Amino acid sequence: MEEAAISTSTSSATATEPAVELEGITKRFPGVVANRDIRLSVLRGHVHAIVGENGAGKSTLMKILYGMQRPDEGVIRVNGSPISFRNPADAIGAGIGMVHQHFMLADNLTVLENIVLGSEPRKGGIAIDFSAARRKIKKISDAYGLGVSPDVLVEDLGVGARQRVEILKVLYRGARILILDEPTAVLVPQEVDELFDNLRGLVREGLTIIFISHKLDEVLRVADAITVIRRGTTVASVDPKDVTARQLAELMVGSELPSPETRESTVTDEVALSVRGLTVRSADGRTVVEDVSFDIHKGEVLGIAGVEGNGQAELVEAIMGMRPAEGTIALGGADISGWPTLRRREGGIGYVPEDRHRHGLLLGSPLWENRILGHQTRRPNVKGPWIDRAGARADTERIVKAYDVRTPGIDVDALALSGGNQQKLIVGREMSGDPVVLIASHPTRGVDVGAQAAIWDHLRAARARGLAVLLISADLDELIGLSDSLKVILRGRMVADVDPGGVTPERLGSAMTGAAAGAESPVAAGAVAGAVAESPAAAGTQGPVTAGAVDGPPATGGPTDAPLERPGSAAAEAGEEA
Numbered sequence: 001m002e003e004a005a006i007s008t009s010t011s012s013a014t015a016t017e018p019a020v021e022l023e024g025i026t027k028r029f030p031g032v033v034a035n036r037d038i039r040l041s042v043l044r045g046h047v048h049a050i051v052g053e054n055g056a057g058k059s060t061l062m063k064i065l066y067g068m069q070r071p072d073e074g075v076i077r078v079n080g081s082p083i084s085f086r087n088p089a090d091a092i093g094a095g096i097g098m099v100h101q102h103f104m105l106a107d108n109l110t111v112l113e114n115i116v117l118g119s120e121p122r123k124g125g126i127a128i129d130f131s132a133a134r135r136k137i138k139k140i141s142d143a144y145g146l147g148v149s150p151d152v153l154v155e156d157l158g159v160g161a162r163q164r165v166e167i168l169k170v171l172y173r174g175a176r177i178l179i180l181d182e183p184t185a186v187l188v189p190q191e192v193d194e195l196f197d198n199l200r201g202l203v204r205e206g207l208t209i210i211f212i213s214h215k216l217d218e219v220l221r222v223a224d225a226i227t228v229i230r231r232g233t234t235v236a237s238v239d240p241k242d243v244t245a246r247q248l249a250e251l252m253v254g255s256e257l258p259s260p261e262t263r264e265s266t267v268t269d270e271v272a273l274s275v276r277g278l279t280v281r282s283a284d285g286r287t288v289v290e291d292v293s294f295d296i297h298k299g300e301v302l303g304i305a306g307v308e309g310n311g312q313a314e315l316v317e318a319i320m321g322m323r324p325a326e327g328t329i330a331l332g333g334a335d336i337s338g339w340p341t342l343r344r345r346e347g348g349i350g351y352v353p354e355d356r357h358r359h360g361l362l363l364g365s366p367l368w369e370n371r372i373l374g375h376q377t378r379r380p381n382v383k384g385p386w387i388d389r390a391g392a393r394a395d396t397e398r399i400v401k402a403y404d405v406r407t408p409g410i411d412v413d414a415l416a417l418s419g420g421n422q423q424k425l426i427v428g429r430e431m432s433g434d435p436v437v438l439i440a441s442h443p444t445r446g447v448d449v450g451a452q453a454a455i456w457d458h459l460r461a462a463r464a465r466g467l468a469v470l471l472i473s474a475d476l477d478e479l480i481g482l483s484d485s486l487k488v489i490l491r492g493r494m495v496a497d498v499d500p501g502g503v504t505p506e507r508l509g510s511a512m513t514g515a516a517a518g519a520e521s522p523v524a525a526g527a528v529a530g531a532v533a534e535s536p537a538a539a540g541t542q543g544p545v546t547a548g549a550v551d552g553p554p555a556t557g558g559p560t561d562a563p564l565e566r567p568g569s570a571a572a573e574a575g576e577e578a
């Protein structure tokens, strides 16, 4: 994306003196030096990006700056003065705020309630002064064009709006320096554009933003300055005007990237997974997945495109037997609709969950025990009725090697791995034992570009051996690049079939938000013609969705901003971002 290397030149006159300076920061964990002699200077009024491989030390450094962790060595200066934080409250006091990768909002509370939680203006010492808080929220929202309304329920907001609430919450606490750890992982391209507009508004007001992302083209678009961290230490500071995404990636890994492989279809006519009339209702009776049908063949990747919260999480959980559903699910011809989750897994379904902390790992257990999780009845983890410790350990070593999980050993707790390395371990585990079907939700979320390419290679190789994959991903390049067929989910319904060979991320993003519906929309008017077409009501029953456009009117969609509820999504994910 060479053309993306245009600086936003948001820097104002204030961008002359450093807001944050880190000098000689070193942080050791058992067996690992997470940060080593880090040197970083972030100018006021800049969007300063930090990039680096999984495990390079980015989150650790940000946790140090936010008072969550203490450095072993080094000096932190904020606005020129040396400081030492004991906890995040100290950092907030110094005007530093952090937005974590996982949303930390409570779904069932309003925006106002979420924002004042923990920092309530009090009347007479006890009562919370909600009207003062509401006024302040409106003021901040207007000042930075965030468009946040205090009285809506968070569960009614889409991911882009939730992201803005998180940012507003940090601003509400008086932050002038914002740390955003992978804020774009869940956003579709249009939402990323909106977020970047908001960030520009903030830096114009003299705020400073530290931005972490693995999406290098985005980094080039939004950043005024970029620092590269490799194996714990700062190796380069570059001007986004002077580098390409590829050069940036090479700075990160210290060598050349492997070039992507060309795609060849491996789709067979043998159905591996068949879903018919699947309907899922939420606890309060609302329909969150409606009459979904599809087949996935051996050797086929079926991608599901959708803005997060449109039913994809519920669809996946229904297929895995984690939530009740109407309709039938068949695995290789056998009706598994009544099977419990473990039996489905034993039957050959691998599962990469969307929330690696909640459903993928036991954070407080060592890696080799995590290898057993969900595979506790199968070789190499058991021999007869017993857990085969040696077998599980040896296979964990194999995964660590094959998937390049950066860890001092298999006896460390999963907690000690960086976010991306946790993800690699889960993918490796779920790909072992030759699954027939892989249900993969965001398989490379938070994974660096090199490791992402490696995971894609593993998936393609398994597909060539006959693996059927249901792929959910917010990374539209990944979705388009890996999928043999693509469906768009909107408010619980499959609304369009898309030819992955003829669609761009931008057009797919429009289809996902329902923007392709209006006749006046340039997307519907022709740009997507041949790529997006309405899914006939009975599409799923007709067997394979062939690559190639289905003729028909453009997809019909409703309002763009009414995603479905994702029950229990926020609070439970509030764990520390790894």
Ligand SMILES: Nc1ncnc2c1ncn2[C@@H]1O[C@H](COP(=O)(O)OP(=O)(O)OP(=O)(O)O)[C@@H](O)[C@H]1O
Pocket: 029, 030, 032, 033, 034, 052, 053, 054, 055, 056, 057, 058, 059, 060, 061, 406, 407, 415, 416, 417, 418, 419, 420, 421, 446, 448, 578
């Ligand atoms: N609490 C901890 N205990 C032990 N080791 C840790 C802990 N936190 C981080 N580490 C180690 O420190 C190193 C840096 O991890 P960090 O989370 O900072 O990486 P990162 O750059 O944020 O990676 P990612 O892109 O995957 O999120 C890794 O080797 C990780 O295993």
Ligand SMILES: [Mg+2]
Pocket: 058, 059, 060, 418, 419, 420, 578
């Ligand atoms: Mg991290």
